[in-house]
Amino acid sequence: MADSTATTAQSRAQETSTDEAVAHVVSNANLKDISNRLLPLLRAFTLTTYLGKCSNGADPLDQLDPQEQSLGYLFFITTRCISDLQSNARDLLRRLIFFISTFSPEQVYLAPERFTLIADALSHLAHRLESPIIPVRPLRTAIQRFCGDRPVFTSLHASLAKYALLAKLYKDPLPVLDWDIEHVDATLDTNIEGFLSYYYYGAMIYIGNKKYGRALEFLSLAISAPSQAVSVIQLECFKKYVLLSLIHYGKLLPLPKYTATVISKFVRRHCRQYISFADVYETQCIEKLTTALEKRREAFEKDNNWGLAGQCLRALQQQKIQGLTRTYITLSVSDIAKKVGFTGENANTEVEKNILEMVEQGSIFASIEHTGRGDHDEMVSFHDNPNSYDTSESLAILDEKISQAVMVGERLNRQDKSTALDRDFMSRVSHL
């Protein structure tokens, strides 16, 4: 039934006028009609149909209601944004943003490949208006509305992360990024490249936000995605993974054990510079790390990782200071400089700067005493972490974490049950 409509629709599409198209959209009101009759027609309409004006000179976008006729509107607005260079970009952007905040998810769900075009549409408008920040918030809203309350991976995720990165808007995409995706669906016009890019760009955004733990999670998801070959994105992810892992944990964390062997072999062969850098880091010697860093300058710069690599050095210094807090109650600044391995004239000021920064971050608790007289230099006193989990707030945090864990556990159980019952899936897993 749907097939026959499609063929007839195609033959008729040639001569479809914009008026007719609008009429089609308006006449198919319920969801079943939209999916069976309207969708094939919409897919068959040509560019001229979408770019044309109604016979009375009205803009077809004015004739349609973005909420009631979401699917039709989606086809019109995306085509217009991408291909119509005559009309007012600002006006189109306004319409598109309005559409994004009002569309009906069920209708849009029917044409995921069109939904993908929202990203292109926004990018075209951003280009025309020369403002890279344009796509970010609308994309975020589009994703949130499309997903509803279920964290599913959409074709817009990667674009959101990419445009946010280009526009240097590190905070805006966080509501989407913070929401862990648990479901992917290939029928939603998504693919593995998009998936990998999303996690790669997402990790960079988290790096921008200095949330290294989360960035590592993202990178590790990309690296450990099921693979039979190695993607360049995964390789780049691994390079960042090594450096971030050093910055955040002070050592190279092993990859998840389900990481495909092709990947772990490949990265071992192609990221020697990084792995050996991690080895040097683990010797905990500032001097060695500095030379190792200089030696790899070219390689790191080529990979755009020079900045991150530089942070490793700072991380090691701070890690060593942190170590001292476990060992000492008081220690003079110059002793700290000596023990950590700061050299040069500015060693003491460097140490102080580091300590202040760490206190600010809450990674250590310390106070510096300036006695002011020459014979005794500044003493640093290290205190215990005052949070000893005896306040109601910390208990509340704990409670919340427990309930989160329980929820994840339940989801896992459900998945486990359904997986065990799925014969198809079981046979495929055994082949991977």
Added chain:
Amino acid sequence: MTEATATEKSTILTVEAPANLDLESYIANYRGHTKVSRACFIAERCPALEIEAYKLALFETQTNSFDTHKYEHIIIRLNAALKARNEPEIPVDKEWIQTTQKQAKATAEKLEAELRNYKNNMIKESIRMGHNDLGDHYYSCGELANAQRSYTYTRDYCASSSHVVEMCLNVIKVGVEQRAFSYLHNYIVRAESVSDIPNKTNTISKLKCCSAIAHLESTNANKYKHAAKLFMEVAFGMENSFNEIIAANDVAVYGGLCALATFDREELKSKVIDNVNFRNYLELEPQIRELITSFYNSKYRTCLQILEEYKNDFLLDIYLSAHVEHLFSMIRRKALVQYFTPFSAIDLNVMAKSFSTNVKDLEDELAKLIAENEIQARIDSNKKILRVSEHQQDQRKLVFDRTVATGEEYQRASSALLLRLSLIKADMIVK
């Protein structure tokens, strides 16, 4: 032996003349190849004893073996040393080399012919003896690989438990000289599992010694403790009967040091000080006995002094040398930890005095111990005081920290798995 020294060469350290070593009587404690090995070992490390040691080794080689290669090797070294000191060189005994080589060859041929003969006659015991004799001969010529092979061949012809033990001991003897310790283990276990070992306590003791030495050379983290335990179980009856590998004095030294480095106070008391057997060994090396008792009585200063005094001796021991630094640092660390145990705060100046060191070095040492969680304390570097950290609170906090971390990790891992399942289900795979 020559190969082993060649590889070690790069890391050889020179040792000053030890205060307590009388080379001649030390070497006289041993029998067989180990005499030469040990003398060479000392000569290579200690310039002050170099000539004397090489001379002893040379004499031993020439009188008690057919090993012309070793003879040449030693004499070259000896002459180099003599030349460096502007002393007259010793002429190479070419005649001895020639006759010995000829004799060795003749003996080998003769033994091989005999063995062939035995094999034709299919007399099991004779074949075993034949292999054994050949092995002995090769061993004497310094051809260790051949010796090992011959000894191993006897395995198929062992008729009684004493044969098995003999075979194992022979293989072990050669293995120790080859320093192929990992390979020894099988034979030690095999010999130990023989049902009625002849001369049981003695043999078992020998095996324990070998096993302990093998442990020393292994990479196992607990090797010193294993070795110490084995040495403690060596019966005194063994005395010097195993001196082709290890002398009774060595049991005391090796065992004592390993035990001191690894046993806790209780074990030290029950397994070492109250151990009648081992006490007999300790009588042979009174300084080790003093070392252990002073440590047990918390006289750390005496203890560390003794260690320092005998350090060079230990460094010149073929098996102990490589472990001296490590064992010493272990003992010192243990002393530091024990010293601090009864206190809640202690002045570093006082502590430094007890360990005859200065405050600065002590501070560094303690910092290391704290970092490794050996001492639950923190240093007040301003006032130079070591204080016990409030243990209780730390524990509670630690549990909370760990709980939160584990919870987060669980959540993260589970979500990642769910996502991964979903990817596989959707057939989204990097291809």
